[in-house]
Amino acid sequence: MSKKVKEMLLGQYGYAPEDLIFEVKRSRRVYAYKPCEFDPKTRTDRGVYFGKIESDGIRLTIEGSFLVGPKATKNVVEVCEEEAKRWLSGEDLNIPTEARGWVILKWGLYYLGCGKAKDGIIKNYVPKERRISLE
Amino acid sequence: MEEVSKINKAFYERYQRLDDGKEFWEFMMAPLRQSIRINTLKAPLEYVKARLEERYELEPIPWVKEGFFINTRDFGEMIEYALGLVFPQEASSMIPPVVLEPKPGELVLDMAAAPGAKTTQIAQYMENEGCIIANDLKRWRANILIANLNRFGVLNTEVTVKDGTYFSRFENTFDKILLDAPCSSVGMIRKSFKFLRDWSMKKVIRYSNIQKKLIIAAYKALKPGGTLVYSTCTIDPLENEEVVDYLLTKTDAKLGKIKLPLKSTPPVLEFEGRKYSEEVRKCLRIHPQDNNTEAFFVAKIRKP
Helix, strand or coil: CHHHHHHHHHHHHCCCCCCCEEEECHHHEEEEECCCCCCCCCCCEECEEEEEEECCEEEECHHHHHHHHHHCCCCEEECCHHHHHHHHCCCCEECCCCCCEEEEEEECCEEEEEEEEECCEEECCCCHHHCCCCC | CHHHHHHCHHHHHHHCCCCCCHHHHHHHHCCCCCEEEECCCCCCHHHHHHHHHCCCCEEECCCCCCEEEECCCCHHHCHHHHCCCEEECCHHHHHHHHHHCCCCCCEEEECCCCCCHHHHHHHHHCCCCCEEEEEECCHHHHHHHHHHHHHHCCCCEEEEECCHHHHHHCCCCEEEEEEECCCCCHHHHHCCCHHHHHCCHHHHHHHHHHHHHHHHHHHHHEEEEEEEEEEECCCCHHHCHHHHHHHHHHCCCEEECCCCCCCCECCCCEECCEECCHHHHHCEEECHHHHCCCCEEEEEEECC
């Protein structure tokens, strides 16, 4: 499954982190972690929620976008501070972009997760618990 | 002082024997300054600091280069908080991972890890390389730990839900161990008076017994040449010097000196007729007035 996820990432963003293990769990959620040789001989929880496999590609979480974004070669959309704030408050963005489908949003060295680009609009997927208030 | 005595007389009577200065009680009751730690796993320190300084006033915390006092408590509107680039964390609670000095590639045990502020700090110093076993006794607390590890982008950590003594079976295994022990939380009074109301001598004794079991288990699991850091956010000698002294008596453990740019209070060598080894002078005892922080106690233990 790790191999399949890496292929999808290469196809979508032109980069896949080589040193990570990807695990697809329920609801097609992808978790990423680094291997650990020590076995604590008990149940463990591990991995960062990296993204979700949708019908048309991988939608990265904020954490996934920080892991892929810095080396991604395509489907990255740069925004300004005001757009970053609006995005993180949960708004869709009107941005003229050639890209279609899942894109990583970027403000400087901050990666803001993934949105879906279509007809000049990027649809927002920032989860409620990660949104900022603009008041 | 009267206010403390009104809320919990036994508490006041016990700790005025430990520190009878006016400042001690004034700072014990004063609200804490807000502080944060910048997450270098996601973006460079100087870059995040510069962005924050466009909107907030930052004052460096002298003993941790990623730590800053900040002039806001409203994280609901902070981009960096939403993105997992900053962790609100009390300034003195950043000390134990600094003393532990974890390195990339090491095997580290965080024995009582929830909610995860110190675990994420350890992961940051390890640059997400190597392996951390982050343990907590309760599933509901482990879930908070998992959420924080996720938000911080920690990739090298496995979370277990066990009594900390479980790890004594892995003898001579871990390069570094942090035991930030469950305690009576006197330091937390500055966050909430609940800790003052709930304090009792019975709890101090119960915690002291738990801490002794945990520190022995942690020491067993430590590799020769490894470092164990024992810490609490309380001031009671029964939970601090007594526990370290107990380890020194039962094992071949050695204490290391802690050199940090901060003020501290001399460790207690005698309290209520109990005497402790001169070695405990090497521990770090912080009272609220020393650096205007929570109270804290830190011991750096080496296994020969």
